Amino acid sequence: NAGVMQNPRHLVRRRGQEARLRCSPMKGHSHVYWYRQLPEEGLKFMVYLQKENIIDESGMPKERFSAEFPKEGPSILRIQQVVRGDSAAYFCASSPPSGGTEQYFGPGTRLTVT
């Protein structure tokens, strides 16, 4: 019974490149949340998606960031033209179709922008 999977675990990008972070939710889960953890900070909500729909993107920067959760395949968080300030750990969490308060977190992707 696999948990939430994220890949890659570590990603290094040069300024101006694109970063693609993938999240496969737990089996049977159709709700995905993305959070960002900056150094010395707690996690900050970015976006909440259900299959093929963005429900709440109030925590996403308005530019360069986008997210999707297609009918088939993992959820993708895309960061275009990365800058040093994007360096952080990005965590994905999933919850079942019934919703509910409990979220299951993946191990995170640590993005370093050089």
Add this chain to the structure above:
Amino acid sequence: GNSVTQMEGPVTLSEEAFLTINCTYTATGYPSLFWYVQYPGEGLQLLLKATKADDKGSNKGFEATYRKETTSFHLEKGSVQVSDSAVYFCALSDPHSGGSNYKLTFGKGTLLTVNP
């Protein structure tokens, strides 16, 4: 908006000492409250939760009671072990987010180190 304030760390204790990590929150309505634990290099694991006032969440010797009157959810453990060394996050989910949206608001985290 919603916010969570938790005790600043780091906290360093000897094995078998008593642990308290304070957490207070601001939210509209009646949020659910959580403690998550993050071990080095790993993601977050749910430690315990409480969904309404006066509920007590407990797991692995850790406890926290949802206190509406003081808007608090302090984490306690009677006797810590070296293996409890980790970062602990207090969090809330706001039922007013809408529909099935249970996005979490986190505190900044408290690093706990337990020495043998």
